[in-house]
Amino acid sequence: QQPVQSPQAVILREGEDAVINCSSSKALYSVHWYRQKHGEAPVFLMILLKGGEQKGHDKISASFNEKKQQSSLYLTASQLSYSGTYFCGTGGGNQGGKLIFGQGTELSVKP
């Protein structure tokens, strides 16, 4: 079952904040966040492995609410380099690295 991401697209001005949500109808074992630039492979941002876990580096962080079966990615003080399509990938505990990706959220940061 493909996780559902929202919003589908967002346009920001440099310095603004954004939140991208990822919801699943199935129990989550892990949530992986990636950013993909056009024509390139996805770039790993972070992985969250257990309920309530929060992670972050620089101005990008994420939370994982196991009970609600959802994760959120927070981008603060956005930079032009944050532009791209963000995907969440959900993994099953007994399925190794098999990830099912959401449909993606296209983020555009304007000067």
Next chain:
Amino acid sequence: GAVVSQHPSRVICKSGTSVKIECRSLDFQATTMFWYRQFPKQSLMLMATSNEGSKATYEQGVEKDKFLINHASLTLSTLTVTSAHPEDSSFYICSAGTGRTEAFFGQGTRLTVV
């Protein structure tokens, strides 16, 4: 981090021919690799799970006779698109990893069938 190398990065082939894409783990042994396909402006869709020394597991709707996967060693998995048609044109990407670590992606292969 671990490095996964995918080759070729771009390939153009004629309709009806076959194309082989290689995925190598350069500095670690990958007992399992995953093959994804991504159409323009769409998400990565898992095609199959490639297991070293055994048959691949295909996702529903993926033709196993058309997309041949071989995982002959712990560092190499190949995807062969047989009798390619224009609708097979897509971005194909492999990955390796476990559920508790990041998935390491290859650079992807842009296949264009003319």
